[in-house]
Amino acid sequence: MQDVASSVIEPDVLSRVLGSAMATGAEFAEVYAEDKRVTGLGLDDGKVEQVSSGRDRGAGIRVVNGETTGFAYTSDLTESGLLAAAQAAAQAAARGGVGVRNVGLVASPERRVSPVEVYPDSIAKATKVEMLLRANDAARASGSSIVQVSAGMGDSRKRILVANSDGLLAGDEQVRINFRVSAVASGDTGMQTGVQSIGGTIGFELFDDNDVEDLARRAAAQALTKLRARPAPSGSMPVVIKCGTGGVLFHEACGHGLEADLVSKGASVYAGRRGELVASPLITLVDDGTMQGEWGAIGIDDEGHPSQRNVLIENGVLTDYMWDFLRARKEGRAQSGNGRRQGYMYLPMVRMTNTYVLNGTEDPDDIVRATDRGVYVAQLGGGSVDTASGDFVFGMVEAYLIEDGRITEPLREGNLIGNGPQVLQDIDLLGNDFAMGSPGTCGKDGQGVPVGDGQPTLRVRALTIGGTAA
């Protein structure tokens, strides 16, 4: 831990900076420092168009005084640069009163949630280029109707350090890697797209169990299948969502609404409902930052709190919200390891990590067989939610009609819309085939953070499908 932390800023410098941040009589001060390196490779139109690398290094300093938070950031990590930012943050939060406090820091033991075997930055760029080219070839070999392919690989190595006026000093190293392929197929009915991605908080060993050519073939197959897709239906009907593709449903239907910052402002339909039945008794929903290797895994959150496994809904009953430092302090309770931020230029807020629904008991095939007419979603796209009303949407990237208990024709793309609390009640069948889904980026108030999700195959009794067919 000391390695990660002190390699960014010396502990005695941190103590002086925190002391300066507290000089106007604030109640709390925090330094978040980050050193991040990224590499990106992009292939499009048959060519590796660009190889890029970047570095960002800086610190965000937060000072809390009553209900007011002052914040400043700087890319200057010298003591004078940090002191200037500390004074700016302190001034921003100042409400009078002067006090000087010495801050003694106690280093927390480091706990590596996602150990890395092979650091992606140790792999030759030529090797990565070759993987992109193989993905391109595999997608194009899937059919003569594949007219365009793009592929990308990105990896990042981020070291963070958090120190605060309560004496906390904690660090973490987060290594992530992802690979994505998208394909365009062209036919009599126009063009269609397919897209697949994998990623994790993991090293290059991600590719030990994941073949990029296979990923590319799946993207191509999706585009080719959709060439014969017919318009999606319009109106309300049962929807079956394949395992490992529908976690975004819970992310939007209730995940955001269980974030304590929105709850405390009364901007969530789930405010004041702890202990109540808010979902079908089949549903147990967990947010878990400790899931080794998953895209949303973290050793500590961006306020220095260790990541946790938090049960949010148990057998349909709302058990708890997700918490960051400020909201937990206000309620006089413990944080839950959900204080996250995009980077040093941003304030932390309550965010999800890996959010998933535990297994049920049904055979997934039986769930389809039990459905006379409906839609089978084999891959969901992104989504969004209005947490106050609970209305949310999510896209279907690959979907099929279910007729007489069988999956039949492919459907064109569209959004599904529902109301969170209603949809949670309407989940009537839950499979036994739990799987985690693809890496995602969750956006909130202008900040993106990596999140994971997962669920077994499930059925929602009724969702509104935003197609054009009768």
Place this chain on the structure above:
Amino acid sequence: MSELLALAEQVVARAQSGEQVEAYVSRGTETSVRVYEGAVEQFTSAQSEGIGVRVIRDGRTGFAYAGTLDARVIDEVLADARDNVQFGTPDEYAALASPDGVAKSPLVLWDERLASFGTDDKVRLAIDLDRMTRSGDSRIRVESADYSDGAGEAAVATSTGIRASGRENGCYVSVSTLADDNGETMTGFGFAVGRDPASLDLDRAAREAVERATRLLGAGKPTSRRTTVVLDPFVTAQFLGVISATVNGESVAKGRSLFRDRLGDTVASPLITLVDDPTDPRAYTATEVDGEGLAARRNLIVDNGVLNTFVHSSYSARRLGTTSTGNAVRGGFRGTPGCGCIAMQLVPGTRSAEEIIGDIDDGVLIQMVQGLHSGVNTVSGDFSTGASGLTIRNGSLAEPVREFTIASTLQRMLLDVAELGNDLEWLPMRATGLSMVIRDVTVSGS
């Protein structure tokens, strides 16, 4: 010459024989204030800077960036970009832009009144907006009232002779509202944007935020049907943002645009005349130069329904045997320029939204859309979004509706445009808004 341009020039002066080098350098400051329940909840004051370096050699492109202007780091960035250049696939069209002789339209994008606006005044604007909004209706709560401003300067230089630099500032206020009634809560928002903080229209931002939230109270699902929709100006601007992907020269060159072989064809209703004009100083995204340092210019994209031109960066132009339209776009120092529209405007119609609605027997006013990123595919043209708004019945606005979708295809929607309003609105986006009437859209509700 600006300090940043001098810095960029120093980097490109190090270009070696057989190599093109571009340096993009920027620096900025920002302030933001968030008010909740009458008091400051967050106050952020910050500075940032950075450099992005692109190197092209033998048709291969390498890029590197860093979030600092520290001289030693700049050396490393140039070295990283040179290292990266070895690994690309040679592309005969890869090259930096060269000066094309098109003169810049001088624009004043810096307002000294904002530069000298005091911290206490910024806080006061957010506090005033919070108070004005809450006093607008007893059912209204304010989730947050924000003041935000930024000032930045940037410079780009290339070994091919590009030299461009400029500075700009701007500010906005925004407010998010919650309206409660009978155990349900609806949301709304309002904002005002400009360069002179004293002229921001807080009153209007507050009024709109109250109206957007309160008028949805009691909303139910609409009946599923094909009907006419009227897009609110804000929604129309978002719709134009989607359309822009279809006229992007790079998408055309790579076969991803559904209009790729339709130049000169009628692709929209004759009512549609769409221009991209970053030289109009009223546009939030107005700029003198594009992301490659070429002069920004006015481009007529759709002329009375006929597709007149695509927009090009120098790369897409070379690939398609034409010239750049000054449409390289760049999201700061962390990336290389892509291609895209910068400041879209539709030529407005002649009637107000109220007059237009007065002629509609059955329809829906779309106040907000949800999920444009997840339900719209600009390659296939499939369009489907969540929506909320107000029923239009016999020429008047009637009951509110929510939790429904609207769906069609981009191709059909453009052809089905029946009228445009005269209510042009300048928004903090790459497009302006106005009311747009589209026929025969599928509404999925109950």
